[in-house]
Amino acid sequence: MSQEKTILVVGTYDTKDDELNYMCDCIRSQGGNVLSMDVSVLGDPSQPTDYSKHDVAEEGDSSIQAAIDSGDENIAMQIMAQGASLLALRLYHEGKVDGVVVLGGTMGTDLALDVCQALPLGVPKYVVSTVSFSQLLPPERLAADIQMILWAGGLYGLNSVCKSSLSQAAGAVLGAARAVEKPKGDKPLIGMTSFGKTILHYMVTLKPALEERGFEVAVFHATGMGGRAFESLAAEGAFACVMDFATQEVGNHLMGGLSAGADRLTNAGASATPQIVAPACYDLVDLVGWKPLPDQMSEKPAHDHNRLLKSVVLDNEERRAVARALCEKLATAKGPTSFIMPKGGCNEWDRPGADLHDAAGLAAFVEEIEAAMPETVDYVSLDGHINDAQFCETVLRIFDGWVADGTVKR
Known part of the structure; x- marks a missing residue:
């Protein structure tokens, strides 16, 4: 079983840069590879991501300017959710990623649910969210094999409490990508x-x-x-x-x-x-x-x-x-x-x-x-x-x- 696995790390790198890069570092420290995807709208990350916010919006046949011009954060994030879902699915089909982890509050979680639903059953998909297990999440929007962990104490900035959640998620998605036995399809x-x-x-x-x-x-x-x-x-x-x-x-x-x-x-x-x-x-x-x-x-x-x-x-x-x-x-x-x-x-x-x-x-x-x-x-x-x-x-x-x-x- 190959241990060379690549995890797609998704989030708003303009406001959660430290937390997302911490997860990237955790994955790399365990021998995994990382591709980063920025789903921000207004700001920019401290360092370039593998897939920029412009890449994401354009994947969904839109643009960051269209998201900004909407004047509505809900509409803007749905533009990014559409692009992020399509891009994540394309990267998986191209063999470039083996699993995904998405970080967010309510905005990021809304996007995360779309990304996870877009990926087939058997692709490890983890969400680190301030509203994990909440009644805010309708069952019909949950991918069949989605995994969630509460982002405890992590609404803003790194600390020892939220690092516990972030590091667990990083290890879990990488471990799942290494261990998963996907449906074989050798029998009807x-x-x-x-x-x-x-x-x-x-x-x-x-x-x-x-x-x-x-x-x-x-x-x-x-x-x-x-x-x-x-x-x-x-x-x-x-x-x-x-x-x-x-x-x-x-x-x-x-x-x-x-x-x-x-x-x-x-x-x-x-x-x-x-x-x-x-x-x-x-x-x-x-x-x-x-x-x-x-x-x-x-x-x-x-x-x-x-x-x-x-x-x-x-x-x-x-x-x-x-x-x-x-x-x-x-x-x-x-x-x-x-x-x-x-x-x-x-x-x-x-x-x-x-x-x-x-x-x-x-x-x-x-x-x-x-x-x-x-x-x-x-x-x-x-x-x-x-x-x-x-x-x-x-x-x-x-x-x-x-x-x-x-x-x-x-």
């Missing part, structure tokens, strides 16, 4: 969504069965950030086939729960990736377990999964709204799409006799699904439960047919 990849084995069982059967067929299977935990990672890869066309069975994040976004973004359940379709879809946990909305329930949900039945995660049960009309949202998204798909509807239930908690069983609610959902399902989608109705063997058998029957006719490429 299937993207699957699910939850833990206590609530959904199908992955236990399907993963080995698909691997025996010569495919690699990546299972994504559909609790917000897992869905973001899944969608980002689907948008890249990384999957030979999608098995999106835990579509609960669509309802989460609709009802104010743990969202994976407005584009959930759309990117596989947009890239024409063959997809088999099911509505696991359609009846639940995931919320932060340690927060009080919103007033409109406080009287609903709920399941405390643990101290972090609470799931609230939807009423019949809310289930119908989720059904319509699922169908609207599937209607946009450009590739082959099958939807499997297990009429016996869609998670272990809703079986007859279980705590969250609601036959009338399930019937309302099924009725709305069947009324709103697009004609372009192959609709498959099952009498059984999503955790029954019949579900996996149906998935494999559809999948094997797609492999046989060339819909899914080996």
